[in-house]
Amino acid sequence: MKLFYSNNSPYARKIRVLISEKKALVDLEKVVLADKNCTIHQYNPLAKVPTLIANDVSFFDSPVIAEYIDHKSDLPYLIPSDFDKKILVKRWEAIADGLCDAAVAIMLEKRKPLSQQNADLFEKQIKKIKLSLEWLNREMECKKYYLENKFSYADIAVGCALGYVKLRYPEIDFEKEYLNLHHLYELLMQRPSFQKTIPEPYL
Ligand SMILES: N[C@@H](CCC(=O)N[C@@H](CS)C(=O)NCC(=O)O)C(=O)O
Incomplete structure (x- = not known):
């Protein structure tokens, strides 16, 4: 899995914190959104961070990514299933x-x-x-x-x-x-x- 993020995006920070808490195996790639050739355009038509790539599928926005990471990684769920x-x-x-x-x-x-x-x-x-x-x-x-x-x-x-x-x-x-x-x-x-x-x- 790979997460595209930018430094101060609070939505991306949410996901980075979750990844760290869950000890999920996710590569982090910092992007500069102001850059016209930013790689994010290849993966997200909205060109927003955070964007997650998993099994060749791109996921957004942050609530969707959070569910994916919480569900697919070990340790107790931080989003309850109840x-x-x-x-x-x-x-x-x-x-x-x-x-x-x-x-x-x-x-x-x-x-x-x-x-x-x-x-x-x-x-x-x-x-x-x-x-x-x-x-x-x-x-x-x-x-x-x-x-x-x-x-x-x-x-x-x-x-x-x-x-x-x-x-x-x-x-x-x-x-x-x-x-x-x-x-x-x-x-x-x-x-x-x-x-x-x-x-x-x-x-
Ligand atoms: N609802 C989205 C919001 C994401 C968002 O707006 N991210 C900002 C960075 S803080 C962004 O990528 N902005 C670029 C743009 O809107 O073109 C989420 O929760 O992921």
Whole structure:
């Protein structure tokens, strides 16, 4: 198996953390999406990371890849097979991905010349980020990990979204505003899988 990823993609980080936690045998290949000849075009018509190649088939997007890796590798499943538990994990992944979508949308808008930037877009996306963080923070009340206080893919998804928000918005004081999420991220950052995939501020 081979995973195409880019350095700071929070969706790809989710998969890299999962691969590390599951000790899955996957080659990692870093790509530069801005490169017109980027290899990703050969494997994914959407030209997005993460993309996984397994048995000559390409898989995307990250929720699909996560299911594939969790299912095909050893060790206990991090996405539960029990439907009622699994759907809660997927629900958390959906919020985590939505949080990343909003943060990425703002980052892309900021890259445009000032005269072309849309103030409404900033306001709308910032609201999504704030409300999602408040929502997740409430969900973590009196909990160590999200699902039955056991580490799962839900924590990986939200942890990677938090890492990305922290990278792009260092001014957010998690300890003051979202204490439960602060504790969760601190706990996750003790894991080698999170440490070795931390986003790099200069990219
Ligand atoms: N929903 C997708 C989102 C993937 C995504 O948007 N990745 C970004 C990098 S953070 C990307 O590849 N962007 C390139 C593009 O949109 O052309 C997933 O979960 O995999």
